[in-house]
Every structure is written in C-alpha cells, then in structure tokens.
Amino acid sequence: MSMSFVSTNQPAFDAAMGDAEARRRLAAGIALAIVVGLACGLATGSTGFAPRDFWADLNGNDAALLLGQIRAPRTLGAALVGALLGLSGAIAQGVFRNPLADPYLLGSAAGAGLGVVLVLAAAALGGATISLATVAWIERVGIVTAAFVGALAGVSLTLTLASGAVHTLRLLLAGVVIGVLLGAVSDLITVVSPDALRGKQAFMLGSTGFLGWNALALMLAGLTLLLVLAQRHARALDALTLGEDSATSLGLNLGKVRLALVLMLSLGTALAVSQAGLVAFVGLVAPHLVRRRAPGTHAWLLVASAGMGAAILLWADVISRALIAPEELPVGVVTAVLGGSYLVWLLKQRTAS
Amino acid sequence: MLRLLLWLHLALVPSWTAAQPIQIRDDRGTEHRLAAPPQRIVTMLPSLTETAWVLGVDSRLVGVDRYSNWPAEVAKLPHLGGLDDAQIEAIAALKPDLILASTSSRAMERLEALGFSVVRLKSESHADVRRTLDLVARLLGNPDEGARVWARLAREIDAAAGRVPASLRGRRVYFEIGGGPYAAGTTSFIGETLARLGLANIAPPDLGPFPKLNPEYVVRAKPDLIMGVQREQSALMARPGWNALAAVRERRLCGFETPQYEMLIRPGPRMGEAAGLLADCLARLGTTATR
Numbered sequence: 001m002s003m004s005f006v007s008t009n010q011p012a013f014d015a016a017m018g019d020a021e022a023r024r025r026l027a028a029g030i031a032l033a034i035v036v037g038l039a040c041g042l043a044t045g046s047t048g049f050a051p052r053d054f055w056a057d058l059n060g061n062d063a064a065l066l067l068g069q070i071r072a073p074r075t076l077g078a079a080l081v082g083a084l085l086g087l088s089g090a091i092a093q094g095v096f097r098n099p100l101a102d103p104y105l106l107g108s109a110a111g112a113g114l115g116v117v118l119v120l121a122a123a124a125l126g127g128a129t130i131s132l133a134t135v136a137w138i139e140r141v142g143i144v145t146a147a148f149v150g151a152l153a154g155v156s157l158t159l160t161l162a163s164g165a166v167h168t169l170r171l172l173l174a175g176v177v178i179g180v181l182l183g184a185v186s187d188l189i190t191v192v193s194p195d196a197l198r199g200k201q202a203f204m205l206g207s208t209g210f211l212g213w214n215a216l217a218l219m220l221a222g223l224t225l226l227l228v229l230a231q232r233h234a235r236a237l238d239a240l241t242l243g244e245d246s247a248t249s250l251g252l253n254l255g256k257v258r259l260a261l262v263l264m265l266s267l268g269t270a271l272a273v274s275q276a277g278l279v280a281f282v283g284l285v286a287p288h289l290v291r292r293r294a295p296g297t298h299a300w301l302l303v304a305s306a307g308m309g310a311a312i313l314l315w316a317d318v319i320s321r322a323l324i325a326p327e328e329l330p331v332g333v334v335t336a337v338l339g340g341s342y343l344v345w346l347l348k349q350r351t352a353s
Numbered sequence: 354m355l356r357l358l359l360w361l362h363l364a365l366v367p368s369w370t371a372a373q374p375i376q377i378r379d380d381r382g383t384e385h386r387l388a389a390p391p392q393r394i395v396t397m398l399p400s401l402t403e404t405a406w407v408l409g410v411d412s413r414l415v416g417v418d419r420y421s422n423w424p425a426e427v428a429k430l431p432h433l434g435g436l437d438d439a440q441i442e443a444i445a446a447l448k449p450d451l452i453l454a455s456t457s458s459r460a461m462e463r464l465e466a467l468g469f470s471v472v473r474l475k476s477e478s479h480a481d482v483r484r485t486l487d488l489v490a491r492l493l494g495n496p497d498e499g500a501r502v503w504a505r506l507a508r509e510i511d512a513a514a515g516r517v518p519a520s521l522r523g524r525r526v527y528f529e530i531g532g533g534p535y536a537a538g539t540t541s542f543i544g545e546t547l548a549r550l551g552l553a554n555i556a557p558p559d560l561g562p563f564p565k566l567n568p569e570y571v572v573r574a575k576p577d578l579i580m581g582v583q584r585e586q587s588a589l590m591a592r593p594g595w596n597a598l599a600a601v602r603e604r605r606l607c608g609f610e611t612p613q614y615e616m617l618i619r620p621g622p623r624m625g626e627a628a629g630l631l632a633d634c635l636a637r638l639g640t641t642a643t644r
Contacts, residue, residue: 046570062573062597069594070569120584124611139584191435194420195582195611198531202565209534209568212593326570327560 022294023304030307034079037314041075042067044318048325069212077211078317078331079310080219081276082286086309087223088268089283090290090302091230094237095261096168099291103269103283106171106262107178110186111154112273115146116203117186117196124193144215144274147203151270154182155262165258205330206277208317215275222271223306226264230302233261237298280332281339282309282316289342312338377488380456380475387470390494391451395433395444397461400476400621401453401485402427407622408490408498416447422615423623436460445469451492476620477562479545482506486622502622509625513632514550518639521578525553527571527600529581530563530618534571538562542620546628550635552578568592576600578638580631583608607634 043054045066057066088103095101122138138146159165162174190197236257239247248254272279286309290301316334323329375387395416396402402421405414416431418439431447434440439460444452445467452471454461461471472492474485483503490499526547528537537543539554541562547554555574556564572594579589579600586608590596600606609617609630617627 046567046573065572065594065597066569069597070572073593139587142588191419194435195531195614198535202531202535210592212591321567326567327564328567330565 019295023296023300026290026294026304027307030304030311033311034307034314037311037318038075038079040318041078041314042071044321044325045071046326049318049322073213073216074208074211075314075317077216077219077275078208078313080216080223081208081211081272081279082282082309082311082313083223083306084219084226084268084272084309085279085283085313086286087226087230087302087306088265088272089285089309090287090298090305091237091261091265091268092283093287094240094298094301095165095258095265096172097240099288100284103265104278105179106175106266107154107158107182108151108266108269109154109273109278110179110182111157112147112151112270113200113204113278114154114182114186114189115148115150116143117189117200118150119143119146120196120199121189121193124195125189143199143203147277148270148274151273152266154178155266155270157182159259159262164255165262166255168258171258171262202330203277204332206279206332206335207328208276208331209328211275219271219275222267226268227303227306229260229264231299233257233264234298234302237261237302241298276331278332279313280336282312282335285339285342286312288346292346375491375494377472377491379472379488380484381473383473385470385472387451387492391449391492393447393449393451395447395449395452396421397433397436397439397452397454397458398474398476399423399615400482400619401455401474401489403619403621403623404476404482404485404489405453405493407502408486408493409495410493413493415449416444422612434460439464441467453489478540478542478620479549479624482620482622482624506622506625510546510549510628513625513628516629516632517550517552517635521635521639522551523553524577525555525574526578526580527555527574527576529579529585531582531585534566534568535563536560536566536571537618538564541618542624543618546617546624546631550628550631568594571595572598578605578607578635580607580634581609582614583610605638607631607638 040049043049043051045053045057047053057063085103089101092101092103092105093099119138119141120143122135125135158171158174158178161178162171165171186200190200236247236252239250239252244254269283287301287305290304290308294304313331313335316338317331320329320331320334375390377385379385392413393415394405394410394413396405396414397418399418399421402414402417403423406424406427414427414430416433417427419432419435421427421432431443433444436455436458437460439458441460441463444464449469452461452464452469454471454473456473456475458473461473465471474488475481476485486503487499490496490502528543528547529535530537536556538556538560539548539558544554544562555571555576556566575598577600579586579598586606589601589606595601613630616623617630
C-alpha cells in the first residue's frame with residue numbers, strides 16, 4: 001500500500017507545525033486514500049486492475065450483476081470491515097493502555113474460528129457425537145452467524161474467567177487462555193473431520209468475496225452505533241491513559257467503563273470477523289499509524305483509526321484481487337505482509353535513532 | 354523313486370517362483386528390493402489403503418491411517434494417525450515388512466531411519482492411480498492384477514461417460530472444493546474425471562489444480578453446471594450475484610454428501626464408481642433439463 005500522501009515524517013517538523021495541523025493533513029490523506037481505494041476497487045475485477053475494462057463492464061449487459069451485486073458491495077464492504085477493525089483496535093489499545101493490544105486478544109478470534117469449524121464439520125460429527133437434528137440446525141445457522149456467536153461467546157468466557165474487566169492483566173491472561181483452549185477444540189474437530197480444514201483455513205485468512213448488500217447494511221449500522229458509543233467514552237479513555245489511579249480520582253468507575261469498552265470492541269470485532277474472516281493486523285496497525293502521524297485525544301483517535309483501517313483494508317483488498325487475477329490471494333495474507341513490513345520498518349527506525 | 358522326484362519337484366518349484374525377489378522404484382526414486390512379497394503391510398493414505406485392498410491385500414493389511422474408511426473391513430484395523438502425526442511407536446510395534454505412504458509425509462522419514470521399508474507414492478492424478486496400481490500389484494506378488502484393475506476402471510469410466518445425456522456433453526462445469534471459493538481445476542484429479550465424462554471446465558489449465566477464484570470470474574463464466582459439497586450448494590443462492598446464474602436458478606446443481614464427495618476427490622481405485630456418481634447426477638439433470 002502506498003502511504004506516500006503522508007510526508008515521510010520528521011517528528012520535529014510535525015511538532016513545529018502543531019498537532020492540529022497534522023490531524024487535518026492526516027484526515028485529508030485518509031479521505032483521499034479511501035476515495036482512491038474505492039475507485040481502484042471498482043476497477044478491479046476478475047481480469048485484475050483494469051480501468052479500461054471498467055467502462056466496458058459498466059456499459060455491458062451484466063453491469064448490474066458484476067458491478068452492482070458483486071464488486072461494489074465487496075469493495076465498500078472491505079472499507080467497513082477495515083473501519084470496524086480499526087475502531088476496535090483503537091478501543092483495545094486504549095483499554096489496555098498498551099500499543100500492542102489487538103482486537104482479537106480477548107478470545108473472539110478463537111471463538112469465531114470454533115463456530116466456523118463446528119458448522120463445517122457438523123456433517124462429519126453427526127451421528128457419532130451430536131444428533132442429526134442438531135447437525136441440520138447447525139448447518140442452517142450458517143458460517144456468518146456461527147462466527148458472530150462464537151466470537152461473542154469467546155469474549156464472554158474470557159470475561160467470566162477474569163471475573164469482569166477490572167484487572168487488565170487478568171483480562172489479557174484470560175483472553176490468551178481462552179484463545180488457546182478454543183483453538184485446541186477447533187483443531188481437535190478438524191482432526192475428526194479433515195474436510196473442514198480448507199474452509200477453516202479460508203476463514204482464518206479472510207476474504208471479502210462473500211460480502212453482499214445485506215452484510216453491508218448490517219456492518220454500517222454496527223459501525224455507526226459503535227462510533228457513537230465509543231465517542232461517548234472517549235473522555236474516559238483519555239482519563240485511562242493518565243493511569244488507573246488518576247482515572248479513579250477523576251470519578252471514573254473503572255470496572256464499568258472497561259466492561260462497556262470491552263463489549264464495544266468485541267461487538268465490532270465479531271461483526272467484522274463474521275463477515276470477512278480473521279483479517280490480520282489491521283486492528284493493530286491502524287491506531288499505530290494514526291498516533292504516529294497525528295497524536296491527539298481519543299475523540300480524534302477513534303474516528304481516525306476507523307478511517308485508517310478502512311483505507312488499509314481497501315488497498316489490501318485491491319492488491320489481493322489484482323495480483324494473480326482471476327485467482328485471489330486471501331486478503332489476510334496481504335494485510336499481514338503490509339502490517340508486518342510496516343512494523344519491521346518502524347522498529348528499524350526506532351533502533352537507528 | 355520317480356514319484357518321489359515328482360513330489361520334490363512339485364514341492365520346490367512353486368517356492369522358487371514365489372521367492373522371486375521384487376524390485377521396484379518408488380516415486381521419490383528410492384530403489385526397494387524385497388526378497389518375498391510382504392506379509393505385514395501398513396498403509397498411511399486412504400487412496401493407498403483402497404488400492405492395496407482391490408489388489409487383494411486382505412489379511413496382510415495390519416494397519417491403516419486415521420482417514421482410511423473404505424472398505425468397511427478396515428474399521429477393525431488399528432488406525433495409526435495422519436500424514437504428519439503418524440503414531441511412529443504404534444507402527445513400529447506392528448512390525449510391518451512394508452509401509453505404503455505418500456511422498457509428502459515427515460513422519461515416514463523417522464520410520465525409514467528405524468529401518469522399515471517405506472514405499473513413497475504420489476497419488477494426485479489418473480496417471481498416478483495407474484502407476485500405483487501397477488506398483489502395489491507387483492509388491493503384493495500378483496503383478497498382472499494392476500493392469501486388470503486399471504482396465505476395469507477404464508471400462509467403468511467409459512460406461513459412465515456413455516450415460517451422460519447428449520444435451521449435457523461439452524457443457525461447462527464449475528466444481529467447488531470447500532469454501533473459499535476454490536475451484537477444482539482442469540489438472541486436478543476430479544477435473545480429469547470430469548474431462549473423461551466429456552465436460553468442459555470453467556477454470557483454464559494454467560490456473561493449476563485448485564485455484565481460489567474471484568467470485569466475479571465464476572459469475573462471468575456462466576457455468577452450465579455447478580457441483581460440490583451438498584452443504585455449500587444450499588448457500589449458493591445467498592452469495593452476492595450468484596442467483597443470476599442460470600445453473601443456480603434452474604437448479605442444475607450436483608451436491609454430494611461427505612462420503613460420496615470423498616470418493617470423488619480421492620485418487621484411488623474407486624474412481625470408476627466416482628465417475629458413475631457424476632453420471633447419475635448428470636442423467637438426473639438431463640431428464641429434468643428445460644431446454
């Protein structure tokens with residue numbers, strides 16, 4: 001992904017210019033990246049990135065089908081999934097006061113994975129472990145619902161194990177434990193039913209290929225709701241950055257606020273993951289990029305991270321569709337390569353200075 | 354005296370012929386020399402289990418891998434894990450004088466180091482099935498059986514091809530593997546079978562055996578038939594834009610339950626039966642086809 005629209009920073013220069021100016025620039029940059037990303041997404045079909053073909057497609061007989069039913073929703077959907085992940089990542093890093101926090105930490109990813117594997121392996125498990133009526137019911141539920149329910153169930157288990165969200169360290173530890181356990185259960189199921197493996201892998205690596213207008217409406221409603229809710233808690237997140245004692249002395253009910261925030265980031269993650277699979281790294285890298293370019297209060301950070309996440313996933317999605325067309329790379333592989341390279345570069349910079 | 358000589362001759366000659374050393378080269382280029390046909394055989398791949406079975410391994414088969422599920426008789430045998438998590442101790446304890454395994458299996462290197470003779474065979478295509486039949490038949494000490502079974506399979510596939518309705522010959526098929534959507538390409542095992550039945554594939558050969566296709570590509574290609582796992586078939590309508598496909602609208606779909614689906618994609622001696630399954634579905638579609 002080219003981030004060249006952001007000046008390859010000199011922190012001193014930014015500070016001199018003032019953070020407000022930096023934020024304005026970044027907001028403009030993100031907006032531009034999203035617009036260009038959407039345009040490129042619309043111009044990337046099964047022949048790869050081909051703006052010339054786009055006009056032919058638009059005037060062809062199948063325009064409503066190919067562009068209207070498949071390409072437009074998946075392109076817009078990539079932006080929404082990215083925004084949900086970016087927002088959830090920003091909330092997670094605020095709650096844990098840790099720049100390495102990731103929305104998948106609290107057992108939601110493993111829970112979603114287990115839900116998907118259960119649906120895929122239901123037929124193979126039928127008769128032996130579960131009744132055939134249950135199999136029929138599980139298969140009717142479908143992968144999307146199973147992933148959503150699984151993600152929320154994973155987080156609920158984590159919260160139960162940590163007895164609420166008062167202690168962040170306990171919460172993180174519980175998240176890791178639940179993640180390992182649920183992951184082990186889904187691995188066990190794939191041993192019993194090897195034909196669930198390919199579907200599980202496709203889910204683990206993420207894909208925007210199945211996003212339709214219904215999914216978009218759902219995600220847009222979720223994103224709007226979460227943005228409003230998160231903005232209301234922005235001041236609480238700011239107070240948290242000062243430390244727990246300061247936050248308590250400011251009259252913050254830590255347990256309650258954290259629980260609300262954890263539920264928000266879980267809902268955002270569950271929505272994104274159920275529609276597009278476990279897309280890696282966006283939730284981790286988007287808030288980082290924003291903080292590095294244009295630090296500010298959480299009121300800014302939350303919205304900007306959502307925008308940054310949208311831009312990142314849009315571009316990653318275009319790359320995943322264009323690189324080996326008509327085949328596709330799993331979009332999670334592309335985000336992992338982009339995000340990983342960025343973090344490597346960041347570390348090199350840090351050690352050099 | 355003459356009678357005694359005759360008796361000696363009768364007693365000794367068969368044992369000479371039976372003790373002909375067997376010499377084969379496996380798919381990794383390793384030369385194997387066996388003094389006599391093996392009596393304790395372990396197979397570590399479902400298609401190899403099936404191959405050995407149709408060639409008359411019978412009671413000489415003492416263990417199979419986790420996924421071998423045909424014929425029903427193998428259910429009673431010890432199951433010894435999968436490709437990469439084979440139970441090395443359990444296999445060694447069976448003291449097999451021959452292990453049949455795939456070329457890509459890490460655990461087998463340990464068994465080779467322990468001094469077991471492990472024959473490594475590739476099974477991904479029709480040609481592989483033919484070569485493997487021949488090789489395993491020679492290992493089992495009935496060298497002509499391989500060609501006989503292969504001839505039977507060829508007859509079965511031809512018979513299946515003959516049952517494909519004329520209206521469906523040359524039609525373009527999209528065969529889906531798992532979610533993804535992954536297509537079974539022209540060069541995959543099932544792709545070869547479809548070609549033998551006179552069907553065309555929407556995935557060109559240069560995309561390799563299992564390309565993960567852009568869904569737009571499938572919709573644009575307008576396949577005449579869609580095949581895959583039964584579970585996925587019901588969800589096809591719900592995929593963005595797929596309800597525009599004539600094959601989906603007119604239900605020109607072949608969905609297979611897991612056991613049948615396994616038979617279809619398993620490169621082994623049930624490929625004739627698998628071709629028959631495909632022909633059954635095509636015949637069904639041919640009679641209901643609204644043209």
